[in-house]
Every structure is written in structure tokens, then in C-alpha cells.
Amino acid sequence: MVDISIKNGRILTPKGFVEGSLLIEDGIITSIGEKEGAEHVIDAKGNIVMPGLINAHTHLGMTLFRGYADDLPLKEWLTEHIWPIEAKLTEDDVYAGTLLGCLEMIKSGTTAFADMYIRMNGAAKAVEESGLRGVLSYGMIELGDEERGEKELKIGKEFVKKWNGTSNGRITAMYGPHAPNTCSSEFLMYVREHADEDKVGIHIHASETKAEVEQIKAQCGMSSVKLLDSLNFLGPDVLAAHCIWLSPEDIQILKKKDVKIAHNPTSNMKLASGIAPVPELLEAGITVGLGTDGCASNNTLDMFYEMKMAALLNKVRKLDPTTIPAPKAVEMATVNGARSVGLDTGVIAEGKKADIIIVDMNKPHLTPRHDLISHLVYCTKGSDVSTTIVDGKILMENYQVKIFDEAEVMARAEERAKDLMGC
Amino acid sequence: MVDISIKNGRILTPKGFVEGSLLIEDGIITSIGEKEGAEHVIDAKGNIVMPGLINAHTHLGMTLFRGYADDLPLKEWLTEHIWPIEAKLTEDDVYAGTLLGCLEMIKSGTTAFADMYIRMNGAAKAVEESGLRGVLSYGMIELGDEERGEKELKIGKEFVKKWNGTSNGRITAMYGPHAPNTCSSEFLMYVREHADEDKVGIHIHASETKAEVEQIKAQCGMSSVKLLDSLNFLGPDVLAAHCIWLSPEDIQILKKKDVKIAHNPTSNMKLASGIAPVPELLEAGITVGLGTDGCASNNTLDMFYEMKMAALLNKVRKLDPTTIPAPKAVEMATVNGARSVGLDTGVIAEGKKADIIIVDMNKPHLTPRHDLISHLVYCTKGSDVSTTIVDGKILMENYQVKIFDEAEVMARAEERAKDLMGC
Numbered sequence: 001m002v003d004i005s006i007k008n009g010r011i012l013t014p015k016g017f018v019e020g021s022l023l024i025e026d027g028i029i030t031s032i033g034e035k036e037g038a039e040h041v042i043d044a045k046g047n048i049v050m051p052g053l054i055n056a057h058t059h060l061g062m063t064l065f066r067g068y069a070d071d072l073p074l075k076e077w078l079t080e081h082i083w084p085i086e087a088k089l090t091e092d093d094v095y096a097g098t099l100l101g102c103l104e105m106i107k108s109g110t111t112a113f114a115d116m117y118i119r120m121n122g123a124a125k126a127v128e129e130s131g132l133r134g135v136l137s138y139g140m141i142e143l144g145d146e147e148r149g150e151k152e153l154k155i156g157k158e159f160v161k162k163w164n165g166t167s168n169g170r171i172t173a174m175y176g177p178h179a180p181n182t183c184s185s186e187f188l189m190y191v192r193e194h195a196d197e198d199k200v201g202i203h204i205h206a207s208e209t210k211a212e213v214e215q216i217k218a219q220c221g222m223s224s225v226k227l228l229d230s231l232n233f234l235g236p237d238v239l240a241a242h243c244i245w246l247s248p249e250d251i252q253i254l255k256k257k258d259v260k261i262a263h264n265p266t267s268n269m270k271l272a273s274g275i276a277p278v279p280e281l282l283e284a285g286i287t288v289g290l291g292t293d294g295c296a297s298n299n300t301l302d303m304f305y306e307m308k309m310a311a312l313l314n315k316v317r318k319l320d321p322t323t324i325p326a327p328k329a330v331e332m333a334t335v336n337g338a339r340s341v342g343l344d345t346g347v348i349a350e351g352k353k354a355d356i357i358i359v360d361m362n363k364p365h366l367t368p369r370h371d372l373i374s375h376l377v378y379c380t381k382g383s384d385v386s387t388t389i390v391d392g393k394i395l396m397e398n399y400q401v402k403i404f405d406e407a408e409v410m411a412r413a414e415e416r417a418k419d420l421m422g423c
Numbered sequence: 424m425v426d427i428s429i430k431n432g433r434i435l436t437p438k439g440f441v442e443g444s445l446l447i448e449d450g451i452i453t454s455i456g457e458k459e460g461a462e463h464v465i466d467a468k469g470n471i472v473m474p475g476l477i478n479a480h481t482h483l484g485m486t487l488f489r490g491y492a493d494d495l496p497l498k499e500w501l502t503e504h505i506w507p508i509e510a511k512l513t514e515d516d517v518y519a520g521t522l523l524g525c526l527e528m529i530k531s532g533t534t535a536f537a538d539m540y541i542r543m544n545g546a547a548k549a550v551e552e553s554g555l556r557g558v559l560s561y562g563m564i565e566l567g568d569e570e571r572g573e574k575e576l577k578i579g580k581e582f583v584k585k586w587n588g589t590s591n592g593r594i595t596a597m598y599g600p601h602a603p604n605t606c607s608s609e610f611l612m613y614v615r616e617h618a619d620e621d622k623v624g625i626h627i628h629a630s631e632t633k634a635e636v637e638q639i640k641a642q643c644g645m646s647s648v649k650l651l652d653s654l655n656f657l658g659p660d661v662l663a664a665h666c667i668w669l670s671p672e673d674i675q676i677l678k679k680k681d682v683k684i685a686h687n688p689t690s691n692m693k694l695a696s697g698i699a700p701v702p703e704l705l706e707a708g709i710t711v712g713l714g715t716d717g718c719a720s721n722n723t724l725d726m727f728y729e730m731k732m733a734a735l736l737n738k739v740r741k742l743d744p745t746t747i748p749a750p751k752a753v754e755m756a757t758v759n760g761a762r763s764v765g766l767d768t769g770v771i772a773e774g775k776k777a778d779i780i781i782v783d784m785n786k787p788h789l790t791p792r793h794d795l796i797s798h799l800v801y802c803t804k805g806s807d808v809s810t811t812i813v814d815g816k817i818l819m820e821n822y823q824v825k826i827f828d829e830a831e832v833m834a835r836a837e838e839r840a841k842d843l844m845g846c
Contacts, residue, residue, distance in 0.1 A: 066790070068794070071744060071749060107788075312692035319697065322494055365527045365530075365531070365725070367833045368490075378722040
């Protein structure tokens with residue numbers, strides 16, 4: 001017996017929209033087309049059935065910080081607000097924040113995400129419970145301190161060993177050295193070795209701010225990307241977040257090493273970091289996914305918003321309205337997002353894992369329906385997602401979250417935030 | 424007997440949040456604080472009660488064009504897609520498109536808007552029915568053709584005479600000369616005379632594209648703003664949309680003449696027009712409101728989205744995260760928006776017209792609640808608005824639209840779009 005049938009949908013496949021039914025068995029898409037009948041039938045009449053969105057860079061524990069400190073200079077924001085609170089965070093706090101983030105993602109159509117943060121056992125526990133697909137890494141900051149580096153790597157390695165491949169493969173792990181200006185060259189090389197040894201990828205921030213690139217240049221005489229390349233750190237398993245301040249040579253290196261990039265337009269705007277040269281990266285043939293970054297610098301996890309922002313920001317940067325057309329933005333948030341975080345999802349096709357969402361098109365702001373792909377990018381909000389399925393399991397159906405108690409998740413997060421920050 | 428009491432709200436007043444009740448009588452806010460009791464009581468427990476948002480520049484008839492032609496070069500977009508369809512538009516089409524736009528605005532918390540379009544009797548009829556507050560103008564394009572100019576002004580004047588001050592003052596009218604490069608200097612001066620005679624304002628596009636400013640410069644040897652000033656066209660009753668390509672001298676002129684500006688960040692990004700120097704305009708003390716522009720270039724009418732975009736876009740342009748902090752964005756979308764379109768609303772205070780919305784804060788993406796003003800700008804979506812009241816009349820309550828049949832409005836728009844464009 002087939003587990004789930006989604007009928008009457010407009011199914012977004014790599015070849016365009018297919019009208020009909022989609023069948024799911026044992027977590028896998030087994031049929032797209034006319035076949036019907038299953039234990040559980042979902043009617044998607046008039047609505048879009050599409051791959052769940054992939055958030056390629058976030059820090060879900062920071063969901064507790066949403067709106068805590070905005071519109072501040074970067075240094076003041078970090079040193080006076082974010083870091084002091086992070087120093088107090090427990091695993092329970094990160095669990096509460098991550099679970100709240102998972103709830104928001106389930107409700108806004110994100111089915112997988114790449115997370116880098118601290119107290120990551122709390123995060124992994126939340127992902128385990130939430131039913132989402134998580135690519136998790138412990139964020140290591142070493143600052144050239146060898147002893148600290150040993151400790152950080154130990155935590156990172158234990159996390160990889162404990163969680164990689166768990167929850168039916170829903171949780172995978174990466175190493176998460178924070179950035180080239182918060183980790184020494186020696187430490188980065190050491191991390192590379194361990195990633196090879198453990199056969200996992202590496203998630204890192206790179207070229208996020210002009211200050212970072214200038215600091216590396218002053219210290220090493222080269223750009224952040226060139227430094228990473230000189231350490232033999234780069235490769236197809238590296239997910240580099242931001243990549244804003246790049247030279248043409250940097251772009252060539254990223255292409256040559258098949259590095260994956262997470263573009264975070266909203267965060268880059270809110271923190272005033274700059275605008276990543278996304279059209280140039282795409283032109284070079286580099287895989288670019290989209291991320292929301294953490295809730296302290298966005299302040300939401302809505303990937304529909306991020307698709308629109310990616311399309312808009314790059315148009316105005318290039319003063320060319322043809323830049324990043326809607327289909328490209330959808331690709332970045334789905335199939336390219338999956339590739340960028342090392343997952344074989346982001347596509348609706350027979351044999352693929354069933355990470356699927358249904359977008360409710362029966363809304364005034366989605367009327368009339370000239371072009372559904374345009375609507376997905378320029379009009380749809382996360383709140384238009386009615387159903388979210390991950391690994392063949394229904395996490396939300398017809399706007400009702402099934403996997404856990406929504407009010408409880410919100411109340412726990414509110415309580416933890418109150419304890420931490422007195423809000 | 425008091426008509427409506429909104430109790431248990433966090434009421435956003437010019438002095439900050441006040442917890443308590445808000446009373447409405449004969450369309451006017453009569454009490455803010457402890458007084459309770461009314462014919463109709465709305466419980467806003469835990470939620471924000473705030474001024475309805477003001478959309479300072481839009482073309483609601485174009486809501487029929489949502490997603491019709493995106494990601495195209497400006498000239499191709501206009502000449503091959505928008506203009507050919509506009510030539511076929513009837514009053515019924517504009518009625519259908521405007522009503523759909525009104526529905527979207529009611530559902531996303533916009534209570535008043537400035538509209539410039541064609542077949543405006545259709546638009547005015549829709550505004551009359553919708554219960555919203557509309558500042559309407561017939562968009563006149565004269566292209567230096569005197570005969571055409573006479574015809575255009577006749578339509579514009581008839582519209583002003585027929586509609587200004589109607590629907591208990593909910594509808595006001597302006598003259599709408601399209602732009603300094605689509606109307607001759609003679610025509611613009613002629614419009615100015617008639618606006619003075621009829622004591623109404625003027626809504627115009629200005630300095631939207633680099634091409635416009637270069638064309639005016641080539642023809643007249645000065646900027647668009649300077650040209651308008653040289654014609655004695657500018658004044659405090661002029662609402663100028665976009666104002667992107669401005670010199671410091673232009674900004675001084677706009678300040679001196681107390682011209683009001685409608686900033687449309689999403690549209691300016693989507694059409695790749697450029698980034699308006701909003702911090703500089705605010706610094707000069709100029710009143711800047713926010714607009715969505717029409718649905719062909721946004722593609723939504725969600726003013727919460729526009730607040731976030733205004734804050735983000737200007738931060739990254741200035742590479743300064745303190746640019747347009749959240750409270751400033753709220754001001755632009757409320758009290759400054761009202762001023763910019765010539766309305767005495769946008770503020771919750773005793774004696775003011777009751778144009779009020781309730782934002783439902785009981786959502787995962789609005790949790791935890793460190794800073795409600797930050798949440799309004801960076802996290803809230805139009806879909807979080809539960810209740811919309813205009814002129815003391817409830818248009819939507821607890822997510823239920825009361826003023827007309829939602830499905831009927833959507834079906835009519837879909838049908839008109841199908842007839843026009845075959846979608």
C-alpha cells in the first residue's frame with residue numbers, strides 16, 4: 001500500500017509543471033502522474049506541489065535572539081549584545097531556539113537546512129524531534145589559541161561522530177570552523193584533515209565583510225579565498241557562507257575547487273555587509289544556494305522572502321532587471337540549495353526522497369495566475385504553505401502542525417529568552 | 424453608545440505602546456486607555472493595535488498584471504507587454520483589478536493609499552465599495568501633444584470634480600501628470616493651475632530612472648527636479664514617486680518646496696531603476712512615505728514587506744546597519760505616509776480618524792517578543808494582520824473579510840485577466 005498520495009496538484013518537476021498525482025512510499029517519491037490511491041490522500045486541487053525549500057545557512061539557536069538587538073553597528077551588536085548572551089547559552093536554550101526555528105521552517109515550507117552554532121547537541125535533539133532534515137555543524141572559534149583549538153575540534157569531532165547519519169539519515173554533520181579570520185591557518189588545515197578522515201563536509205563563513213578581507217590581506221598578503229586555497233582547504237564539500245567581497249580571481253578559485261556558496265541577501269543587507277556578486281558566481285558555473293542566516297540578522301527564516309530578495313538585490317546591483325529571473329531563484333532555493341549542503345534532494349522525481357511542500361494558491365495576493373514560478377518568487381509568503389512533508393512524513397497538513405505542539409514550542413522559547421535576556 | 428471597543432491591546436501611539444482599550448465612535452478614536460464598553464468589543468489580547476499602513480504610491484488597476492511579465496528589460500516590458508494590454512483596459516477591468524488590490528490591502532493591513540492610473544471611475548467605484556481610504560488620480564500622459572493634453576486634463580478634471588471628498592471623505596482626488604518626461608513643461612504648468620483652482624494635490628513620478636533624468640538634462644539642460652521647480656510646479660501638495668536620481672541640489676529644492684516623496688524600494692529593485700537616497704532625504708527633513716508601486720513591478724501590495732525592504736536596502740547602500748532603524752520605517756509607513764498623501768491619519772490619538780489594524784503576535788515567527796517595533800519591520804507579514812478598520816468601520820475582523828465576498832472578488836479578477844491576457 002502506498003503511504004501518501006497528493007492528488008490534483010500542479011507538481012513542479014525539473015521539466016516544468018505536471019498536473020496530477022504524486023505517490024510516496026517508504027519516504028521515497030514513487031510515482032508522478034496519473035496513478036492514485038494510498039493510505040492517506042491529500043487533495044492539492046489548484047495548488048503547487050514542489051520540492052521543500054533548502055535553507056543553506058542559518059544559526060537556529062539564535063532564533064531566541066529575534067529582535068533582541070537591531071540596527072546597531074556590527075562591533076557593538078556582537079560584543080555588547082550577541083556574544084555576552086551566547087556565553088550564557090545552555091544546550092536547553094539551543095534546543096528551545098532550534099525547535100522554534102524548526103517550527104517556523106515547517107510552517108514556511110523549508111524542509112532542510114545547514115546550521116552552524118554552539119551547544120549543538122541541543123540543536124540535534126530539536127532536529128531529531130522536528131522531523132526536518134538538518135546538516136549540522138558545531139561552530140569552532142579558535143583565534144590562534146592551540147589549546148582552545150584542540151578543545152573546539154574535540155567538541156566538533158564528537159558531534160560528527162554522534163550525529164552524522166542519524167534519524168534515518170535526516171541528520172548529517174559537517175565540521176564548522178567559523179571563518180578564516182577567527183581560525184588560524186594551522187587550525188583550518190587541521191580541520192580539513194579531520195573532515196577527510198570522517199568523510200564529512202565543512203561549513204564556513206568566508207568573505208562576509210570588507211573588514212575580514214582587509215584583515216586577512218594585512219596578515220597574509222592575500223584574499224580570504226586565496227588563503228583558504230593556499231591551505232588546500234577548499235573542495236566540493238566546502239559550503240562557504242556569504243562570499244561578498246570577492247575578486248575575479250577568487251571567483252575562479254571557487255569555481256575550480258567546486259566550492260558551494262550560501263548567499264544570504266537579507267542578512268547581508270541588514271548587517272550592511274555588502275552585496276555578493278551572485279550573477280558573476282552563477283555565470284562562472286558555481287553552485288549557489290540561499291540562506292536566511294540566523295534570526296538575529298534577518299529576522300525571519302522565510303525562504304520565500306529570501307528568493308525574492310536574491311532576485312531583487314542582484315537586479316538593482318547590476319541595474320539590469322533580467323538578473324536572476326524567477327526560475328533561477330527557485331533553483332537556488334531548491335536543487336542548488338540541496339547540492340550546496342550536500343543533499344540529494346531539492347527535486348521532485350521518482351526515486352528521490354519525499355521532501356515536499358504544498359503552496360496554497362487560493363489567495364488574493366496570488367491572483368490572477370499568469371505565471372506560477374513568478375508567483376513563487378515575487379508574491380508567495382511562507383504563510384501560504386499549507387503542507388510540509390519530509391522523508392515521507394507529514395509534518396504539517398492543511399496548516400496544522402502534526403509533529404509537535406506548536407504552543408508548547410513557542411512558550412518554551414519565550415521562557416528561555418526571558419530567562420536569558422529578561423524580555 | 425460607543426461603536427467599537429478594542430480591549431487588551433498593546434496600542435502603538437506617538438508616545439510608544441499603551442496597554443489597554445481603544446474606543447471608536449462615529450469613525451473617530453475617542454479614548455485610549457482604561458475606558459471600556461461598546462456595542463462591539465474586539466479582544467486584542469497580546470496583540471498590537473496600530474495605525475493602518477499607508478501605501479503612498481500604487482497603480483491598483485495593475486493588480487490584474489501580477490506576474491504577467493517579469494524579469495524583462497524596461498523598454499520591452501512596457502512596449503511589448505504593459506502598454507498593449509493597458510490600451511485594451513476597460514473601466515470594468517480597472518474596477519476588478521482595483522477591488523482585488525483593495526482586498527489584498529485589507530488583508531495585509533493597509534488602510535489608505537495613493538493611486539494613479541487610467542479608467543479611474545472603475546477604481547473609484549472599487550474604493551467606494553471596499554471601505555478603504557483612497558487618494559486617487561487619473562494618470563495623464565500628454566507627450567507634448569496639445570490636443571491630447573486638453574483631453575487628458577478634461578478627464579483628470581472631471582475625475583477630481585466627481586470624486587474628491589466623496590464617501591464621507593474616504594475618497595480624495597489629485598491631479599496625476601505622469602512624469603516630467605511624458606508631459607511637456609506647458610502641460611505641467613497647466614496642471615499646476617488647475618490643481619490650485621480645484622484645491623487638490625498633484626501626484627507625479629519623478630527621477631525614477633537614469634534615462635529620464637538624462638533625457639530631461641539633454642532637452643532642458645537641468646535635472647527633472649530643477650525643471651519642475653523652474654515651472655513653479657513644486658509645492659507641499661506635490662507627491663513625487665521614486666526620486667532616485669537626485670543631486671544634492673535637487674534634495675535642497677525638494678526640501679525648500681516641502682515636496683512629499685513616495686519611496687518604492689521593491690519596485691525600484693525589481694525594475695532595476697536604482698536606489699533612492701532616502702537617508703539623505705530624511706536628513707534634509709523631507710517627508711518620505713513608502714509605496715509598493717503597482718503589482719506589475721513588485722508583485723505584492725504588502726506594506727510590511729515594504730517597511731523591511733526600505734530598512735534593508737538603505738543599510739546596504741550606505742554600508743551602515745544603523746541606517747533607517749525600525750522605528751523610522753514604521754513612521755514612514757504610517758504618519759509620514761499619511762502626510763505624504765495629504766491625509767490627517769497614520770496616528771492613533773484621540774480625535775483622529777479610526778484607521779486601525781490589529782497585528783496578531785501569537786505566531787512562531789514573531790516569537791520571542793524582545794522588541795515589538797523590530798518585529799513589525801523585520802518579521803511581520805501582511806498575513807499576520809487579523810483586523811482592519813477604516814473610518815470606524817470593520818473591513819476585516821479575526822481574519823474574516825466583512826466588506827465584500829472575497830471569493831467573488833478573486834474570481835472576477837481572474838476572469839478579467841483571462842479575457843485580457845489569456846492566462
